[in-house]
Amino acid sequence: MESGPIGIFDSGYGGLTVMKEIVNELPQYDYIYLGDNARAPYGNRSFETVYEYTLQSVNALFDKGCKLVILACNTASAKALRNIQQRDLPKMDARLRVLGVIRPTSELIGSFSKSKNVGVLATSGTVISNSYPIEIEKFYPEINVFQEACPIWVPLIENNEFNNIGADYFIKKHIDNLLEKSNDIDTILLGCTHYPLLHDKIKQLLPQNIELLSQGKIVSKSLKDYLFRHSALESLCSKNGKTAFYTTDSTEIFDQQAEIFYGKKLKSEYLHIM
Ligand code: DGL
Numbered sequence: 001m002e003s004g005p006i007g008i009f010d011s012g013y014g015g016l017t018v019m020k021e022i023v024n025e026l027p028q029y030d031y032i033y034l035g036d037n038a039r040a041p042y043g044n045r046s047f048e049t050v051y052e053y054t055l056q057s058v059n060a061l062f063d064k065g066c067k068l069v070i071l072a073c074n075t076a077s078a079k080a081l082r083n084i085q086q087r088d089l090p091k092m093d094a095r096l097r098v099l100g101v102i103r104p105t106s107e108l109i110g111s112f113s114k115s116k117n118v119g120v121l122a123t124s125g126t127v128i129s130n131s132y133p134i135e136i137e138k139f140y141p142e143i144n145v146f147q148e149a150c151p152i153w154v155p156l157i158e159n160n161e162f163n164n165i166g167a168d169y170f171i172k173k174h175i176d177n178l179l180e181k182s183n184d185i186d187t188i189l190l191g192c193t194h195y196p197l198l199h200d201k202i203k204q205l206l207p208q209n210i211e212l213l214s215q216g217k218i219v220s221k222s223l224k225d226y227l228f229r230h231s232a233l234e235s236l237c238s239k240n241g242k243t244a245f246y247t248t249d250s251t252e253i254f255d256q257q258a259e260i261f262y263g264k265k266l267k268s269e270y271l272h273i274m
Contacts, residue, residue, distance in 0.1 A: 003237060004237070005064070005238055005244070007070065009034050012040035012194070013194065014193035018219050020261075020262050022219065025221065032244045032246065034248075036057050036248045041155060043075050054084065055080065055084055055088060062096060067097070073193055074215075075125040078126045078131040081102075105218050106136045109136060112187045115186040116143045119187070122147065132147065146181040162197055168201070188202075189215075190214050245267070248271055
């Protein structure tokens with residue numbers, strides 16, 4: 001089997017915040033990013049729809065030669081990953097892998113919280129799936145998880161409206177809601193890969209003792225460890241230090257917006273998926 005790039009997928013731009021950290025941590029590999037911007041956001045869509053769209057996107061990345069795909073999207077990880085791993089991958093080449101972002105985050109989150117009370121901010125889809133409480137319990141049964149769905153945040157971010165006064169109202173509303181659920185929360189996870197763009201605004205609204213976590217670094221360190229432990233898969237990941245970006249919508253708009261998430265300019269290509 002020929003080696004290929006590592007695929008990184010998100011409904012839109014959010015996964016770029018994760019890819020940025022992965023490329024920093026593991027610059028030797030090749031990467032293909034795919035944003036399904038034409039159908040974003042996924043956060044309020046049904047399980048069936050998120051599964052269908054995610055599977056199509058994963059297949060498109062396999063068609064581009066990827067052997068490993070990271071779902072850099074909590075909503076897709078919550079609603080589609082298990083089905084893809086259990087139902088679809090066994091029918092494909094046994095060496096192909098798809099990984100999500102919820103498990104690696106859950107594995108580590110307990111090491112940040114002393115009070116054992118953790119808050120999770122995420123899309124409605126991720127919250128309704130209950131994936132975080134379920135996964136965190138496997139590693140840290142003593143931790144209480146308090147979730148808050150923030151359905152309007154992704155549209156505000158995707159439309160580049162998150163720095164406006166109108167956005168502040170919705171940011172504060174969900175932070176207040178979460179903090180009302182417990183006085184003992186000392187760690188809050190940004191459980192959506194779009195939310196790192198709101199990091200500074202959220203931080204200003206939080207008491208100083210609360211740690212605010214983004215997933216990029218957690219996921220990149222966990223991927224490094226995973227590749228170290230899975231040498232057969234690692235040898236199928238090509239190493240020329242190249243990156244490519246695909247969007248299912250306008251490349252012009254993608255290139256304008258993506259810089260805010262990726263931290264530098266990039267040039268995307270259009271990909272039709274179905
Ligand atoms: N960035 C995605 C996540 O981490 C979700 C965005 C969406 O609603 O499409 O959940």
